[in-house]
Amino acid sequence: MAIINPGNPCGNVYTEQHLKKVAEMARKLGILVISDEVYAHLTFGSKPFVPMGIFGSIAPVITLGSISKRWIVPGCRLGWLVTNDPNGILKEHGVIDSIAGYLNISSDPATFT
Template sequence: MFSVLDDVYMTIGCIQAMEIMLAVLSSPSANVLLSRVGYPYDEAWAALEHLEVCHFDLLPEKGWEIDLDSVEALSDENTVAMLIISPGNPCGCVYSYEHLEKVAKLAKKLGIIVIADEVYDHLTFGNKPFVPVGLFGMIVPVVAVGSISKRWIVPG
C-alpha cells in the first residue's frame, strides 16, 4: 500500500518549513518558480537565500489552474523547484487530481521538485475535493508542508 507520508518533520509552522526548504535548495545561480498570485513571504525568503524568483501564471479562466506552459518557459538548468499553494490562497482554487498529475509530470520532465504549501487542505469550498500533492511522489519528489495552527485554530 502506498503511503502519502514517507517522512514527517515538525517545524515551528509552515513558515519555518518553507524557510528550511528554500535554504536547502539555495546555491549560486539557482532559481525557484513561484506563482504570480502567491504568498509574499515565500518570495522574501527566497531573496534572502539568494534564490532568483521566477513567477509562473495562474489561469483565472480555468479556475486558477497553473499555467504549465509558463512553468516550462521559465524553467532552465538552474531551476531547483516550483512552489505551489494547494488549495490556493487567496484565489480559493482546489486543483484536480488530473491537473496535479500534469504538474508532477512536468516537474519530472524539468528535473525539479514540487514544494506544496497545503496549510489550507481542510478549507475547501464547493464540490472539488482536496487532493494531496504527495500522491504524486512516485512521479516526482514532493515536499508538502502544512500547519496545525490553521486546522485547529491555535496560532502562535
C-alpha cells in the same frame, strides 16, 4: 516548483489531473515540488482536495502543513513538513540531510511578545 493548493479557504482547489500534470512537468524539468497545503482541511465547492504527495513516484514532493491554521491558533506558527519520494531522489541528493541539519540548528519554539 512551488504550488499552493487550496489557494486559501475561498480559493481554487486543483483537480487530480492538474496536479498530475504539475508532477509530470517537474519530472521533465528535473525538479521537486513544494506543496503548500495549509488549508487542505478547509475547502468549499464540489472539487475534492487531492494531496500532491500521491504523485511522489512521478516527482519528489515536499508537503507543508499547518497546525496553527487547522486549530485556529495562528500566533503560534506551528507546522510540519513531509516528504513523499519513494524513488529516493531527495535522499540521494542530500535534501533530507539538509532539512534535518537546518532543523537541528533552528528549531526553536515561537516567542510570544
